Amino acid sequence: MLLIEQALNGLQYGMMLFLMAAGLTLVFGVMGLINLAHGALYMVGAFACAAVAGATGSFWLGLAASLAAAAAAGAVVELLVIRRLYARDHLDQVLATFALILVFSEGTRWLFGSFPLYLTLPPLLSGAVTLPGGLQYPLFRLALIGLGAAIAFGLYLLITRTRLGTRIRAGEADREMVAALGVDIARLYTAVFALGAALAGLAGALVGTIQSVQVGMGEPVLILAFVVIVIGGIGSVKGALVGALLVGMTDTLGKAFLPGVLARLIDPSAANTIGSAIASVLIYVLMAGVLIVRPQGLYGERGMA
Template sequence: MLLAEQALNGLQYGMMLFLMAAGLTLVFGVMGLINLAHGSLYMTGAFACAAVAAATGSFWLGLVASLAAAAAAGALVEIAVIRRLYARDHLDQVLATFALILVFSEGTRWLFGSFPLYLKLPAALSGAVVLPGGLHYPLFRLVIIGFGAAVAVGLWWLITRTRLGIRIRAGEADREMIGALGVDIARLYTIVFALGAALAGLAGALVGTIQSVQVGMGEPVLILAFVVVVIGGIGSIKGALVGALLVGMTDTLGKALLPGLLSRVWDASSANTIGASLASVLIYVLMAVVLILRPQGLFGARG
């Protein structure tokens, strides 16, 4: 029962990472842009959801607001700042997007203060359900898993079955050629960046129901999102999904099982501390192994 519960927790955590990493891998793959401010868009979605839900009493309106606010912020950032960085060196992109982190953090602190906000789940999503085998599991965590699966299917359909998806894939392969064929590259990049921002905002809103919404909440998850992108392969939605699930399972099962195994050697307190640390290290060991065996990532295109 413990193993089944932790596997579901790992699946839920992986789906959250996928929502974050999917937008990041789109932007990275299509635009070749290293966007450190992606975590700030995640935070923007969480604060928008918390503020609108508190003002209206509706979590669903807050969820819509998280998508709209993050997408609008992403489009504005792309037009005002990012557009000037495409032809610049990656170091310039890192410095500029790091500056955006500071702008977003201080702007959010000015608007909402330094105290954390809390999102309350609607009654329909509260409580637990009984799964086969008698396992009681929180309903909302299952909803998050369903959200992640639905987004994965939606992105697959968008990328492989729509005209916009054809342009996104073509822009990833040869942006000069599609520009010569009459595609508005600037508009395409704004749409892709806004889509990636909206996915990050959705992830932030969903995570805000599990933990507090606070300034700086996007930076820790941004590191894991980059790990997911590297493992899955830059520009690959399928890779982002598989990489996110691998990272989620590795982290969750490691933190659940390693302390128990280490308690046979050390005392309980030391086993818990060392086990949690080793579980975090395992994520980067996984990334290192993937890079050794497949430098382009699991589903990345060869250079």
């Protein structure tokens, strides 16, 4: 039962990482942009959800606000700042988007203060369900797994079956040719950036119901999102999903079981600390192993920058 419960926790964690990494890999793959401010958009979505839900008493309105606020913030950032960075080298992109992290963090602190906010689950998603075998598992976490899977399928359909998806794939392969064929590349880039920001904002709002909503909450998740897209392959939504699930499972199962294994060899109090630290390191060991075997990532194209 413990193994099944922790596997479900890892699956839920992986789905949340996927929502964060999917937008990042789209932006990186299509636009060639290193966007360190992606975590700030995750934070914007969380705060928008908490603020609207607190003011209206409706979690669902807060969830809609997280999508709208993050997408709008992403579109504004792309129009005012990011658009000037496409022709610049990656160092300029890193410095500019790092500055955006500071702007968003201080702006959020000015608006909401430094104290964390908390989200309350709606009655529809509260409580637990009994799974086969008698395991009691939180309904909301199961809903997160289902929502993540649905969004992954929706992104697959968007990328492979729609005109916008065709343009996104074409823009990733040869943006100059796409522009020559009459596609408005500037508008396409804004749409892709806003889509990625909306996914990040949604992830922030959902995670905010499990943890707290606070300034700076996006930076730790951003690091893991970069690990995910490196494992999965830059520009690949399928790779982002597989990479996120691998990272989520590795982190969750490692933290659940490594302390118990080490406790048989060393002092239990030290085993808990060391086991959690090793579990965190295993994520990067996994990334290194994938890069040794496939430098382009699991689903990336060989030679992609």
